[in-house]
Amino acid sequence: MHEFIAYTIIGLVVGAAYAVAAMGLVVTYSTSGIFNIAHGAIGMLMAFVFWQLSVPWHVPAGLAFVITVFILAPLFGAFVERVLIRRVSSASVSVTLVVTIALTLVLIGLVDKIWPPTSRVVAPFFGNHGFNLLGVFVIWQDLITIIIAMAIAIGLRLLLFRTRAGIAMRGVVDNRELIGLFGGRPSRSSTFSWSIGASLASVAGILVAPTLQLDPIILTLLVIDAYAAAMVGRLRSLPMTFVGALAVGLLSSYATGYFPTTGFWNSTPIQGLKLSVPSVLLFIVLLALPMSRLRSGVQRRQVGLPTASLARSIQGGVLLVAAVAVGVNFLNPGNVVTLGISLATGLVCLSLVPLAGWGGQVSLCQMTFAGLGAFAMSKFGHGGSIFGLVAAAGLAAVVGAIVALPALRLRGLYLALATMAFATAMDNMFFPSAVVFGFNGSVHIERPSLFGLHVSTDKSFDIFLAVVFAALAIGLLAMRRGSFGRVLIAMKDSEAACATLGLSLTMTKLLVFALSAAIAGLAGALLGGAESVAGATSFLMLQSLPILVVLVVAGGAICSGALVGGLALGFLPSGVEYLFIGGAGVILGANPEGLLPIAYLRGNRLWKGMAPRDVDGPSAALLGTDKAGALAGGTAA
Amino acid sequence: MVDLDVPTETAADSRPVLELRDVHAAYGQIEVLHGIDFSVASGGVLALLGPNGAGKSTSLRVASGQMVPTSGCLHVLGRHCNGLKPDALSRAGMCTLPDGRGIFPNLTVTENLRLMTFGGSTRAQVEELTFARFPRLSERRGQVAGTLSGGEQQMLAMARTLSVEPAVLLLDEISMGLAPMIVAELYELVAQIAAEGVAVVLAEQFAATALGVATHVAVVVQGRIVASGTPDALPDDLADAYLGGVAA
Numbered sequence: 001m002h003e004f005i006a007y008t009i010i011g012l013v014v015g016a017a018y019a020v021a022a023m024g025l026v027v028t029y030s031t032s033g034i035f036n037i038a039h040g041a042i043g044m045l046m047a048f049v050f051w052q053l054s055v056p057w058h059v060p061a062g063l064a065f066v067i068t069v070f071i072l073a074p075l076f077g078a079f080v081e082r083v084l085i086r087r088v089s090s091a092s093v094s095v096t097l098v099v100t101i102a103l104t105l106v107l108i109g110l111v112d113k114i115w116p117p118t119s120r121v122v123a124p125f126f127g128n129h130g131f132n133l134l135g136v137f138v139i140w141q142d143l144i145t146i147i148i149a150m151a152i153a154i155g156l157r158l159l160l161f162r163t164r165a166g167i168a169m170r171g172v173v174d175n176r177e178l179i180g181l182f183g184g185r186p187s188r189s190s191t192f193s194w195s196i197g198a199s200l201a202s203v204a205g206i207l208v209a210p211t212l213q214l215d216p217i218i219l220t221l222l223v224i225d226a227y228a229a230a231m232v233g234r235l236r237s238l239p240m241t242f243v244g245a246l247a248v249g250l251l252s253s254y255a256t257g258y259f260p261t262t263g264f265w266n267s268t269p270i271q272g273l274k275l276s277v278p279s280v281l282l283f284i285v286l287l288a289l290p291m292s293r294l295r296s297g298v299q300r301r302q303v304g305l306p307t308a309s310l311a312r313s314i315q316g317g318v319l320l321v322a323a324v325a326v327g328v329n330f331l332n333p334g335n336v337v338t339l340g341i342s343l344a345t346g347l348v349c350l351s352l353v354p355l356a357g358w359g360g361q362v363s364l365c366q367m368t369f370a371g372l373g374a375f376a377m378s379k380f381g382h383g384g385s386i387f388g389l390v391a392a393a394g395l396a397a398v399v400g401a402i403v404a405l406p407a408l409r410l411r412g413l414y415l416a417l418a419t420m421a422f423a424t425a426m427d428n429m430f431f432p433s434a435v436v437f438g439f440n441g442s443v444h445i446e447r448p449s450l451f452g453l454h455v456s457t458d459k460s461f462d463i464f465l466a467v468v469f470a471a472l473a474i475g476l477l478a479m480r481r482g483s484f485g486r487v488l489i490a491m492k493d494s495e496a497a498c499a500t501l502g503l504s505l506t507m508t509k510l511l512v513f514a515l516s517a518a519i520a521g522l523a524g525a526l527l528g529g530a531e532s533v534a535g536a537t538s539f540l541m542l543q544s545l546p547i548l549v550v551l552v553v554a555g556g557a558i559c560s561g562a563l564v565g566g567l568a569l570g571f572l573p574s575g576v577e578y579l580f581i582g583g584a585g586v587i588l589g590a591n592p593e594g595l596l597p598i599a600y601l602r603g604n605r606l607w608k609g610m611a612p613r614d615v616d617g618p619s620a621a622l623l624g625t626d627k628a629g630a631l632a633g634g635t636a637a
Numbered sequence: 638m639v640d641l642d643v644p645t646e647t648a649a650d651s652r653p654v655l656e657l658r659d660v661h662a663a664y665g666q667i668e669v670l671h672g673i674d675f676s677v678a679s680g681g682v683l684a685l686l687g688p689n690g691a692g693k694s695t696s697l698r699v700a701s702g703q704m705v706p707t708s709g710c711l712h713v714l715g716r717h718c719n720g721l722k723p724d725a726l727s728r729a730g731m732c733t734l735p736d737g738r739g740i741f742p743n744l745t746v747t748e749n750l751r752l753m754t755f756g757g758s759t760r761a762q763v764e765e766l767t768f769a770r771f772p773r774l775s776e777r778r779g780q781v782a783g784t785l786s787g788g789e790q791q792m793l794a795m796a797r798t799l800s801v802e803p804a805v806l807l808l809d810e811i812s813m814g815l816a817p818m819i820v821a822e823l824y825e826l827v828a829q830i831a832a833e834g835v836a837v838v839l840a841e842q843f844a845a846t847a848l849g850v851a852t853h854v855a856v857v858v859q860g861r862i863v864a865s866g867t868p869d870a871l872p873d874d875l876a877d878a879y880l881g882g883v884a885a
């Protein structure tokens with residue numbers, strides 16, 4: 001009994017913290033229409049700010065809390081809304097997802113730079129003092145957490161339903177223009193709602209910081225656990241969100257307390273399940289959501305880049321292979337390896353091109369599929385057996401289809417969140433298992449040998465990767481020109497229009513998901529080969545985020561975008577890549593076409609007649625390798 | 638509210654409350670208004686008539702500040718107002734009911750009314766005026782507006798014209814999809830508001846009802862005003878073509 005009470009109290013406290021985070025998410029979403037993936041990162045940043053104020057600068061904790069929560073966080077939220085969100089407020093869901101994901105990366109990168117990793121401790125309010133409740137010792141901080149959560153719930157309810165500003169905030173989502181015609185200022189409403197969201201994020205971040213390390217990633221991911229709660233409230237209802245948060249907290253706590261730890265139960269997947277309660281719940285809640293209303297498509301501004309013809313794509317492929325074959329001889333050994341990693345990462349990016357670039361389905365678990373591929377390669381690719389690659393693509397495709405199957409009825413944001421939940425669960429349950437990547441969490445991955453052809457040296461492996469990339473790109477482009485490709489584009493343009501045309505998208509989605517997963521799996525096997533090892537921490541959900549952002553920045557709908565994206569991820573010095581890629585995503589994410597198509601069109605106009613008209617192929621390779629050369633030269637010098 | 642004892646007749650003719658002068662407007666690259674001129678004086682009711690897609694709604698969108706004209710001027714009470722935001726114009730005394738229903742479908746009736754207080758009246762005033770005029774809304778005050786009948790929704794939208802005491806009232810196809818009885822009731826209200834000295838512009842595709850209250854008519858076709866004047870001074874052929882044979 002005593003134990004049960006203790007776990008219940010822990011669950012309620014954790015649930016209360018989730019509730020604060022989730023309610024902030026819901027308020028922002030329901031009043032600005034944008035799901036803020038960066039919510040957790042904002043809370044994380046503010047927890048660091050609070051630490052900075054209260055520890056190094058010795059501001060009393062209460063005052064530091066007030067400064068952070070009531071001044072700095074709201075200002076930051078307003079700043080984000082004014083500078084970033086306003087530009088994309090009427091853009092498609094994928095654009096807003098990419099922009100807020102990019103913001104997440106920026107904030108993680110920024111905090112890493114400002115506060116280099118060391119151990120930092122945030123003390124609970126009133127230290128370890130507390131009181132006895134039914135024989136369980138409860139520290140004041142826990143009680144404060146619960147009280148604050150309830151106060152926020154009541155306060156938000158009053159704000160949104162009893163004040164004109166709050167009602168206007170709810171009205172803005174319905175009809176932004178109409179608020180203006182009523183004499184209200186719609187831009188103020190959105191700014192206000194982001195201020196509140198950031199403020200609530202900061203409360204959540206500060207409240208959980210004492211129990212966790214002050215670590216940018218841990219704190220950012222914590223709020224993802226709150227997504228499940230927000231989903232229980234369908235991103236609208238605050239009371240349901242609150243109940244959902246408490247349920248998530250209690251279930252997690254009971255799972256920790258009562259899961260058997262012996263025998264079969266001691267395996268990583270089962271123990272990982274304890275940590276994955278929120279993501280598993282998120283997945284279940286998403287699946288239980290009623291079918292969302294079909295919305296008519298968002299009008300897209302097209303730059304009008306035609307799809308590369310077969311001849312062009314073959315030219316491009318040949319150029320890429322030739323450039324790599326020549327280029328590797330001028331690179332130092334380190335950069336030859338980096339080029340290989342870049343090309344393999346480019347393949348992971350490429351896996352998103354048909355899915356996200358053409359089909360408009362955002363997936364946040366491509367690195368998870370890559371990890372499955374690396375796992376398959378380590379099991380079946382002994383001696384570089386080609387079966388390893390086949391198994392990699394096959395396993396990832398099967399798992400991709402299995403994930404997609406229940407998620408098929410989801411779209412847009414919900415689909416993205418479902419893939420995120422899947423990836424997070426895999427982070428906890430699959431990859432840490434000794435069965436997967438060995439007891440020390442890393443295994444050697446062999447490079448494939450094809451028909452007696454050895455690609456085991458770094459240089460030959462780079463060329464091999466270029467060949468694989470070129471072949472896949474040529475194949476994908478051929479598919480894009482065919483009827484399946486046209487259905488994908490139609491799906492991106494408007495699922496509602498497809499439905500009215502009698503075009504069933506179920507099979508299309510399933511196929512493109514499986515195809516995308518297969519490419520990612522293959523890429524993962526080759527990425528493992530490029531790095532020689534695959535590790536339990538190489539394929540985390542968080543690592544799927546830069547893949548998406550970098551691809552969208554470079555040009556999400558073109559194969560060369562994937563190449564440039566991979567090169568950027570590979571060659572950017574570690575430590576700044578999040579800042580860099582996130583920054584680019586934040587600035588350019590509002591432009592859904594990406595940089596390369598625009599560059600191509602500009603270039604086309606400049607060299608009319610000289611440059612090929614449909615530029616996807618050759619200039620792609622040219623641009624890619626130019627950049628590789630420049631980057632490699634830069635690092636070699 | 639504009640003072641009732643202002644001699645509206647003379648004031649009306651001397652100084653238009655709302656005036657569009659040679660207004661051009663475009664959606665993206667496509668120009669849809671190619672020079673629209675009209676003005677309306679205090680107490681006047683201008684009916685903008687014309688076929689679907691003629692540019693009536695776009696003209697009203699320019700007048701309400703929702704669209705900035707590519708050239709030409711918007712004058713309100715003699716002031717040049719190009720580029721003024723809708724909320725500023727609204728607080729300055731312009732009341733616009735856009736096409737569709739000018740209400741928030743996911744808010745309740747009372748919440749919708751609450752948002753009508755941006756003009757300066759209190760919540761109690763708004764509710765009192767509304768429920769006195771439309772008792773049916775009073776029975777449904779807690780109901781989500783989107784679940785009201787079409788007529789009730791339009792009454793709720795019109796309630797804003799009661800409480801904000803506008804100087805200019807812009808109405809875009811308020812009769813759309815409503816039963817004739819309700820349309821008659823709404824137009825009676827429009828006439829009454831105009832009689833209090835408000836300048837009214839109403840866009841309608843079907844003219845018969847609008848002409849009952851209009852003091853002036855302008856016919857819009859393909860982004861241009863092709864005829865304007867008092868309702869009975871319109872050339873017969875235009876009347877036949879666009880006004881659904883009012884002469885008959």
Ligand SMILES: Nc1ncnc2c1ncn2[C@@H]1O[C@H](COP(=O)(O)OP(=O)(O)O)[C@@H](O)[C@H]1O
Binds near residue numbers: 692
């Ligand atoms: N949001 C819009 N985007 C592009 N074109 C529009 C938009 N709204 C209206 N149009 C076009 O502008 C023209 C005038 O439309 P509108 O002012 O709504 O006409 P009316 O109200 O007289 O029926 C039409 O040709 C219509 O197709």
Ligand SMILES: [Mg+2]
Binds near residue numbers: 693809
């Ligand atoms: Mg219209």
